Amino acid sequence: MRWLIAVFMLVLATASLAACGSSTGDDAGRRSGPTVVVTTTQLGDIARAVASDRAAVEQILKPGTDPHAYEPRPSDLRAIGDAKLVVRSGGDIDAWLADVLRGAGSSTTTITILDTLRPRREDPHWWQNPRTAVIAAQRIRDALIAADPPGRDAYAAGADSYVSRLLKLDAAIAGCMRRVPRADRKLVTDHDAFGAYADRYDIEVIGTVIPALSTQAQASGGEVARLVRTIRSAGVSTIFPESSVNQQLTKAIARDAGASVGAALYSDSLGRAGTPGSTYLGSLRANTSALVKGFSDGAVDCELPG
Numbered sequence: 001m002r003w004l005i006a007v008f009m010l011v012l013a014t015a016s017l018a019a020c021g022s023s024t025g026d027d028a029g030r031r032s033g034p035t036v037v038v039t040t041t042q043l044g045d046i047a048r049a050v051a052s053d054r055a056a057v058e059q060i061l062k063p064g065t066d067p068h069a070y071e072p073r074p075s076d077l078r079a080i081g082d083a084k085l086v087v088r089s090g091g092d093i094d095a096w097l098a099d100v101l102r103g104a105g106s107s108t109t110t111i112t113i114l115d116t117l118r119p120r121r122e123d124p125h126w127w128q129n130p131r132t133a134v135i136a137a138q139r140i141r142d143a144l145i146a147a148d149p150p151g152r153d154a155y156a157a158g159a160d161s162y163v164s165r166l167l168k169l170d171a172a173i174a175g176c177m178r179r180v181p182r183a184d185r186k187l188v189t190d191h192d193a194f195g196a197y198a199d200r201y202d203i204e205v206i207g208t209v210i211p212a213l214s215t216q217a218q219a220s221g222g223e224v225a226r227l228v229r230t231i232r233s234a235g236v237s238t239i240f241p242e243s244s245v246n247q248q249l250t251k252a253i254a255r256d257a258g259a260s261v262g263a264a265l266y267s268d269s270l271g272r273a274g275t276p277g278s279t280y281l282g283s284l285r286a287n288t289s290a291l292v293k294g295f296s297d298g299a300v301d302c303e304l305p306g
């Protein structure tokens with residue numbers, strides 16, 4: 001990694017000369033507040049809601065990319081160099097940022113959402129529970145106020161309005177899920193990313209195609225065969241691929257187990273612009289709709305608030 005950082009620094013120095021006099025990004029010049037760098041697509045969306053029209057949000061990961069597999073770029077170092085605040089998701093999701101920060105010698109204030117949760121979880125996919133996203137929005141609000149005290153009112157208002165939307169959607173998801181009999185709420189996905197969602201809405205995680213919290217692990221032949229048997233014996237009717245993970249093995253397992261393939265879930269990344277999961281709230285709505293339809297063989301569907 002060290003040589004990579006050295007290359008970064010060289011590219012950064014060259015790029016800084018080339019970009020001399022320009023602002024951080026398109027957004028930064030139009031805002032009166034500071035720039036905050038966030039790693040993931042979910043954090044980007046939450047932070048933009050809290051930042052209102054005051055702070056500028058620079059998001060490292062692009063929609064549809066797998067955060068576990070991300071390789072940092074020189075532009076990430078540049079963004080961090082210009083930022084007043086960095087917000088990390090935490091754990092294996094963006095562990096790569098630690099090397100970038102070290103390499104850049106950055107002293108920018110950094111908060112890591114996973115580390116602020118009590119108790120700190122081993123599972124880094126905290127955003128799958130909207131109630132935890134409420135905590136994330138509040139942490140971002142507090143960090144923005146500390147970085148930019150005159151913006152207090154704007155950040156408090158941004159957080160308040162977003163939190164009320166989150167809580168309304170959370171209650172609606174819980175109500176929607178209750179329409180599916182408990183015994184039919186059996187979840188199989190690509191990797192172990194939905195534990196927080198399953199805990200919140202009382203769903204049993206039967207198994208995952210990649211038997212790990214990261215997408216970078218691989219299932220052995222024995223594990224795949226065991227999962228096929230488990231899906232059959234548990235009577236799982238639908239299994240769910242994920243939009244940012246290769247779906248080939250999942251489709252093969254569904255075939256072998258005699259299960260249907262549900263709509264792809266937004267697990268570790270939001271969707272591209274124009275897709276139902278292009279916002280965090282939209283991803284929760286799309287996932288819930290896919291899950292209740294899959295669990296109930298199409299019998300249950302819900303109108304969820306925006």
Ligand SMILES: [Zn+2]
Nearest residue numbers: 193213214268
């Ligand atoms: Zn993941």
